[in-house]
Amino acid sequence: MRYFILLSLLAFSSMALSQNRFHFSLQAIGGFSGEREVDRGTHVGRPPSLNVHEHEVRKKWQPAVGLGAELLYPLGAHSSVTLGLDYLQASALQEATFSTTDTEGQVIRYKHNKSSVQQAMLRIPLGYQYTFGREEHRIRPFLKVGASASYLVSLKLFRSDTQATLGQATQDNFVADEIELSEDHLDFSRWQVPVFFAIGIKRDRVSLSIERNWFIGEQLSFSNEPNFNCGLGEFNCFFPTHIFASTQQLQTTYLRFAYELF
Numbered sequence: 001m002r003y004f005i006l007l008s009l010l011a012f013s014s015m016a017l018s019q020n021r022f023h024f025s026l027q028a029i030g031g032f033s034g035e036r037e038v039d040r041g042t043h044v045g046r047p048p049s050l051n052v053h054e055h056e057v058r059k060k061w062q063p064a065v066g067l068g069a070e071l072l073y074p075l076g077a078h079s080s081v082t083l084g085l086d087y088l089q090a091s092a093l094q095e096a097t098f099s100t101t102d103t104e105g106q107v108i109r110y111k112h113n114k115s116s117v118q119q120a121m122l123r124i125p126l127g128y129q130y131t132f133g134r135e136e137h138r139i140r141p142f143l144k145v146g147a148s149a150s151y152l153v154s155l156k157l158f159r160s161d162t163q164a165t166l167g168q169a170t171q172d173n174f175v176a177d178e179i180e181l182s183e184d185h186l187d188f189s190r191w192q193v194p195v196f197f198a199i200g201i202k203r204d205r206v207s208l209s210i211e212r213n214w215f216i217g218e219q220l221s222f223s224n225e226p227n228f229n230c231g232l233g234e235f236n237c238f239f240p241t242h243i244f245a246s247t248q249q250l251q252t253t254y255l256r257f258a259y260e261l262f
Contacts, residue, residue: 024261025207027068027086031254032061034092051108052101062091062116064252078131082144086123087153090250091116108166113159119250120153125196144198144209150249152190155179192249198256205260212253 039057044050066088073081093116100109127146133139161173181190192215200209 021073023072023074025070025072025205025258026261027070027084027256027258029064029066029068029086029088029254029256031064031211031252033064033090033250033252034061035059035251036061050103053098054101055096055098057096058094060093060095062093064088064090064250064254066254068256068258070258072129077135080129080131082125082127082129082146084123084125084127086121086125086148088121088123088252089118090121090252091118092250106166110164112162114161116158117250118154118156118158121249122151122153123148123194124150127196127198131202139201139203141199141201142207142209144200144211145196147193147195148213150192150194151185152181152192152249155181194249194251200256207258207260209256209258210253211256213251215249215251 037059040055042052042054044052066086068084068086070082070084073083075081093114095115096111096113098109098111098113099107102108125146125148127144129142129144131140131142133141156178157176159173159175162170164170181187184190194213194215196211196213198209198211200207
């Protein structure tokens with residue numbers, strides 16, 4: 001993988017030095033990934049028990065950070081084509097609580113699950129940028145749209161499970177697993193093509209933008225039944241004997257700070 005990154009950086013350097021019309025910038029990325037949503041439900045058991053079963057499932061945004069570099073080629077006073085190289089660390093988290101209460105209001109069964117996924121991605125975004133205002137203006141807003149070739153570098157899963165039943169000892173479980181990805185860097189399962197949209201402002205050599213990337217498809221799956229649909233895919237309310245995951249990548253929203261070197 002390090003050879004792949006080095007070759008990409010070498011290609012970027014060669015293009016920047018060979019054409020003096022190119023503008024080259026270094027970038028810092030910070031934001032969040034995954035989704036945020038809450039799912040709650042309550043139902044009463046069948047007679048004669050009439051126990052009350054409740055569940056609450058939360059999807060939570062998690063930090064996403066990275067570094068990048070970009071070449072910008074002006075097509076005119078307002079239009080430009082951009083080609084970038086980003087390394088991004090993204091994660092997502094979901095938590096679920098399940099409880100059973102008897103007819104007297106006493107909790108007789110409780111379960112808390114926490115599942116998280118961590119991904120490292122290498123992205124090569126190609127975009128079109130339209131900058132408003134005139135070149136002599138110090139502050140100029142801009143819009144950018146495009147698509148990225150996104151390569152999944154690594155995928156890690158973490159799962160914790162706490163169970164408590166009235167009259168019995170509490171049980172705690174934890175699983176951490178790094179998914180073994182294909183060693184073939186051209187394997188299509190490690191690549192995706194997200195689209196992105198960004199809006200920002202530029203002042204002299206410095207620019208700041210907010211960017212959103214969209215992926216299509218299920219992001220993460222857990223085995224066994226029953227399942228709740230939670231933004232990482234299938235969420236299992238029982239502690240699984242086997243955990244598996246697809247290579248669908250996490251959606252991200254972040255601020256991009258760029259400094260133009262030349």
